[in-house]
Amino acid sequence: MMNMRTLLLFAVCLLLLALPQFLNPYWTDVFNNIGLYTVLALSLNIILGHAGLFHMGHAAFYAVGAYTTAILNTQFGVPVLYTMPLAGLLAAVFAMVVARPIIHLRGDYLLIVTIGIVEIVRIALVNDVFGLTGGANGIFGIARPMVFGFKLKKPEHFFYLIWGFCLLTIFFMHRLENSRFGRALNFIKEDDVAAEGSGIDTAYYKLIAFVLGAFWAGMTGTIYAAKMTIISPEAFSFWESVVLFTIVILGGMGSIRGVLVGSFLIIGLPEIFRDLAEWRMLVFGLAMMLMMIFRTQGLIPPPPRKYDVLAYLKEAAGAVGGGRA
Amino acid sequence: MEEFFQQLTNGLAVGGIYALIALGYTMVYGVLKLINFAHGDLFTIGAFLGLTLLTSLGLSDHMGPLLGVIALAVMVIVLVGLIGFLLERTAYRPLRNSQRLSAVVSALGASIFFQNAVMLIWGARPLVYPHNILPTTAISIFGMDVPLVRILMFSTSLVLMYALYYLTHKTKIGAAIRAAAIDQGAAKLMGIDVNRVIALVFCIGPALGGAAGVMVGLYYGQISFTMGWMYGLKAFTAAILGGIGNIPGAMVGGLLLGVIEALGAAYISIAWKDAISFLVLILILIVRPTGLLGERVADKV
């Protein structure tokens, strides 16, 4: 069974590797966007899917990362990819500062506050805060990233960068899910009072979820800035946050596979509907409703956690028995 | 000082509209715990339907401005209420027993759908209500010129709000709505048809939004297919500010939001106006986590 899955995984990776050879630049770029949104949605998934915090302002963290990269690169000439850790770090610090006072808010109150944060960030960017963000024009002329002396320029180059980062993210998220931290978050999602009662510092864990999600979104911001070479506030509107939110919920909260399928549909469908011209968003809205109605728990909800209780009990009994003998 | 009072009336006038839209938000939320993101677009539909009815039926020509506007509002209320009812049946009811956020995504889908439907039916250009319907006289209050229409609009908002308050707090149906809001299961056991209550709420909420759409159209004159998103967001903010699910809270939240915006623009910065109102919202929520009039819900233990 395990072998089958590994094999399948390899096959998928190989297919991904070969994909740009079969696709024209347009579809490669569509895949790039899907990959970018997958990474972003996976980072949101920590906060929304695992910890169950209603967070609709993820674009704010993504924006902090992208603008960090853009400013460092255009003003100080730092090579784009080197700015990635710092972009993540700044986004994480930003998340820590803003999330700390609001972390105790419940459900929908948290939702509107996160919307407020993303709007404040956007307004700050448009108003050219500190004279660094370029206002509505944004920042242009971000250098192309270099990897081992090779300049990434074409969509297929970015394809490997983005999907490489995406695979790394999936691996990391998979490990996170099964870690003590991941389990604690799920406990908080299911019942935060009980979690608190079991000795989990819920406020701390929620905050860490925010910080971690923001860190990852910030790093993705670097890739976005590198890919577009120009960034402007329109790219980080409240609507972007809504798209990410939709991907996570539609995919099935807390499910990596769900997020993948979700971003394929939410980002891919409007492209497939392109021939409908001005009708395409109407059809897309309809599709969103229908998908939710027919799969009310999301497309691929995470499987319930399984623990082999019997084996655990046996082991415990054995230990106790051994002690007696 | 005179400017301060002028700004206060400016804020209250806008706030009245926010409050009216927020009422629909809050009613639906109260019973279903659903953030109906399509609410703003139902407001847009109300504004466009109103314009079509007004120009095609020539209401104000036949009945005079006052009766004409009332007849128009009634028609729009009925039509938008019907759309709300259908929306609940098709997009929300199948999701009622699943996790809460699924319905939110369905609502977002509905919002995209309605917005683009309005664009395809009425075109992408902003449309304009006829100018000659409402009187343009201004009256002087404490030395300030306040257009009569603003006062009419504000009082209409208050009347509608009071009617809603009366409905929910003084009538048998209102008791059923409130019972369903507190505990659907218990309400069912008391013999309340919860499905009917929800359907009713989904008629009233959007209908109020539709009425607000007609008012905005008549007063500001210009309507566009994207305006619902902004008004919806503002109304949602207002509802949360007052404590979502709470009807007087939506009124207070709406008026307050309008005033904060006006004063923020006047005394701090116009460009940062929306950021200021969100900041105030966040500060208020930090101090009062369930909004101004929201009930302090004890954590479940």
Add this chain to the structure above:
Amino acid sequence: MKKLIHALLLGLVLSLMMAGYSWAADTIKIGVQAPLTGKYASEGQDMKNIVDILAEKVNAAGGVNGKMVEIIAEDDAFDPKTAALAAQRLTTSGVVAVIGTYGSSITEAAQGIYDEAEVIQIATGSTMVRLTEKGMKLFFRTCPRDDAQGAAAAKIIKEFGSKRIAILHDNSSYSKGLAEETKALLDPASIVFYDALTPGEQDYTAILTKVKGSNPDLLFFPGYYNEAGLLLRQKMEMKWNVPMLGGDATNNADLVKIAGVDAAKGFMFVGPPGVNDLDDPAAKEFLATYKSRFNAMPASIWSVFAGDAFNVIVEAVKKTGSTEPAKIAEYFRTGLKDFPSLTGTISFDAKGDRAGKFYRLSKVNEKGEFILQ
């Protein structure tokens, strides 16, 4: 469950293959990148309609060099990411040139992609100065630049002899650009108010009350007609009679509809001639065709610039007998002189900007008509 995923994946892969396959046909393909959905959908749809009409006319007359013209329109939704995708899609569909797009920052997101793919781009509504300052050989525009308009606006404001000027922009890249270009040329002491409103709202009374407090003798609003109309209307309700001057984006017949004739009367704007000022017989004939088909005139001059772009592309292909971008670009810079088109004569300068000055002052009269001064 697994079956569903498999089916979905299969479906996606199949549709990808279908889309990747293009039929080779002997047509001249011209792309239109425009906001067909989203908040500027009206402009984008007008652009597409105008180009469609012109293309039909060219095809009915036998095409260009014996080939039919095919228009491929892609939606950029006024969003940079969507714009980048639209650009990739157009470049892979084998277009000779792309017409569009409307917003400056949106054009900029696509600019690099067209440049790298060696496709000609002619922007139609993007007035941001730096777009043509990058040395891109294949980038042109049929609309004017913010700095030219800023100079024209500042000149007119000086001629008015205004001593106390209030400038209110809307923080969009167009509006802020124009506001800054104008402000830079005016005496700093004469500017009593400078701030930005939030576009898309409907109640600007709070803002007007604040501006009124600074007691200006002229209100300059380099924004769009929607907001300008509402400002005029609400200004009149406040009984405040300060003269108001707008930029070229207020040049739209809907402004008078929104404001009402009484409030719009006396409003002035600086800009290229509006749709109703086009007096060239060919332009008039074209607008008549447009009106008979869509039951309205194009809402603004911006979409008509898309028609200009189409005309010059067709002209260049005819004259050079080639669809090679480098040759067409060369022809635009050196061969094309005072080519008569919808909004007047067109020449491009070395940077790719439309040459010539065509800013004029218009004023709204008692009947709500725009009258050139």
